Amino acid sequence: MSRAPYLSPKTARRLKRALITALFPIIASFALAENSYWTEFGRQPVYIQQNNFGNVQTLKFTKFKDGMLIAELDGGVGEISLPVSESMAQSLTLQLENIQQAREMMANQNYVGALAILRPQAYPLIKFHQVPDTFTQLHVPVQMLIESLILSGELDEALDILQRIQLDTVSPRYSQYGIRLLNLYMDQGDIDHAVEICRMLPVKGQYAVNISPIIDAADKLRAAGRYAAVIPIYREVETFVEGEALDNIRMWLAYSLVLNNQLEEGNTIFDKLEEPDPKERLFSLYKLLQGSREYRKAEYGKALDNLTRGFVRARTSYVWVPEMLYLIGDCYARDLKPVSARNVWTEITILYPDSPWAARASSSLEKLSTPETSTN
Numbered sequence: 001m002s003r004a005p006y007l008s009p010k011t012a013r014r015l016k017r018a019l020i021t022a023l024f025p026i027i028a029s030f031a032l033a034e035n036s037y038w039t040e041f042g043r044q045p046v047y048i049q050q051n052n053f054g055n056v057q058t059l060k061f062t063k064f065k066d067g068m069l070i071a072e073l074d075g076g077v078g079e080i081s082l083p084v085s086e087s088m089a090q091s092l093t094l095q096l097e098n099i100q101q102a103r104e105m106m107a108n109q110n111y112v113g114a115l116a117i118l119r120p121q122a123y124p125l126i127k128f129h130q131v132p133d134t135f136t137q138l139h140v141p142v143q144m145l146i147e148s149l150i151l152s153g154e155l156d157e158a159l160d161i162l163q164r165i166q167l168d169t170v171s172p173r174y175s176q177y178g179i180r181l182l183n184l185y186m187d188q189g190d191i192d193h194a195v196e197i198c199r200m201l202p203v204k205g206q207y208a209v210n211i212s213p214i215i216d217a218a219d220k221l222r223a224a225g226r227y228a229a230v231i232p233i234y235r236e237v238e239t240f241v242e243g244e245a246l247d248n249i250r251m252w253l254a255y256s257l258v259l260n261n262q263l264e265e266g267n268t269i270f271d272k273l274e275e276p277d278p279k280e281r282l283f284s285l286y287k288l289l290q291g292s293r294e295y296r297k298a299e300y301g302k303a304l305d306n307l308t309r310g311f312v313r314a315r316t317s318y319v320w321v322p323e324m325l326y327l328i329g330d331c332y333a334r335d336l337k338p339v340s341a342r343n344v345w346t347e348i349t350i351l352y353p354d355s356p357w358a359a360r361a362s363s364s365l366e367k368l369s370t371p372e373t374s375t376n
Contacts, residue, residue, distance in 0.1 A: 035160045041123035042164075045072065049093040064128050089135035096121050096141060106144065111152035118145040126164055133171045146177045155184055159193065168202035172209060175201055179213045186220055195221065195229045203240050211237055218252070219319060223356035227260035247273070247282055255289045258296055267293070284314035288324045295327055304331040322348050322357035329361065338368055 035042075046061045059071040068081040082088060098117045105114040122145040125138050133139055142161075149158035162178050178201050185194040198217055201210045214237060218230045234253040241249055250269055257266030270293065276283040287310025294303035307328045314321050329344035345361035345368075352358050 035157060037119050037123055041120050042126060044124040046124050051091050064130060084131055086132050086134055089132045092135055094137040099141060106148055111148045114148045118148060129165045130169050150180055155181055167200060172207055175207060175210050182217055186217060191224060191226055198233050203237055220356050227256040231256050251285050251289050255292055258293050278313050284310035285320055288320055300331045300334050322352040322355040326357045326361055342368055
């Protein structure tokens with residue numbers, strides 16, 4: 001019987017890393033393999049005219065690799081690589097059919113008809129998305145395709161396309177489509193896809209405009225009790241903000257860690273925070289975090305004290321006020337004061353009807369037993 005060759009631990013680790021590196025593209029392709037339109041059209045070549053100082057030639061572009069456009073030579077005998085630059089993009093012309101007709105169909109809300117025109121022509125362009133934005137003939141059809149998919153409710157296909165685009169290398173317009181998808185998934189209660197988009201969206205440099213909608217989504221995810229989902233989102237955003245915004249994010253990170261039962265890590269972050277002056281905006285958020293720690297330890301009396309002090313100093317416009325009120329009501333309920341709990345939760349449904357915490361308050365009100373007397 002032959003024996004397997006001995007591998008030292010160090011060699012085994014290297015082999016494991018090599019296998020993971022080699023298999024990653026295959027695994028990634030499996031993750032995106034369900035889009036039949038990509039299978040049918042995505043790998044098709046694209047014929048583009050290049051005008052080089054009056055010398056016009058049509059090139060068959062097949063792929064984009066290492067920042068270069070790859071064109072196949074006549075007869076498939078070889079290929080040439082062209083560096084991507086603004087000046088090069090301005091020399092290119094792309095001939096597409098019926099794009100104006102697709103635009104008119106979109107204007108008339110005939111998205112099925114528009115998609116029939118756009119899919120065969122736009123899918124092959126996706127692999128060249130890193131060509132500069134000045135080559136609008138390439139980017140406009142791709143953006144029209146994504147727009148039509150969103151408006152027609154084909155959200156998963158639109159998401160599949162955005163997953164194939166390196167969002168931190170293209171116009172922020174593509175991120176805007178991601179944000180629209182994010183909000184639509186949130187409205188549908190599709191938390192998993194919403195979290196996926198939050199992690200996709202770039203937030204550095206010109207993409208800092210994505211931070212606000214990501215935080216808005218994180219607020220809704222937190223209200224849905226998805227603390228584990230928002231923790232990596234806050235950690236990602238934390239590295240790109242400063243000042244009061246950074247303190248805000250760190251408080252929410254600590255808060256989510258505490259409510260996700262990662263008490264040690266959450267407490268470590270909290271202990272490094274300084275309590276803001278009561279006149280400062282973040283004072284009430286700090287009290288929400290402090291009260292939530294005590295709430296998690298079932299110290300409802302202490303939690304109620306800190307939460308109430310934070311609420312007194314808060315303005316009704318602060319985004320965390322509905323959440324604070326919900327916890328105040330829950331502290332009352334757990335302290336066997338159902339009348340007070342009912343009053344607070346009812347106030348949320350009246351003052352913040354569009355907040356996700358209003359939905360939680362309504363659900364809690366349904367479960368709250370109706371008291372026979374109002375003694376508290």
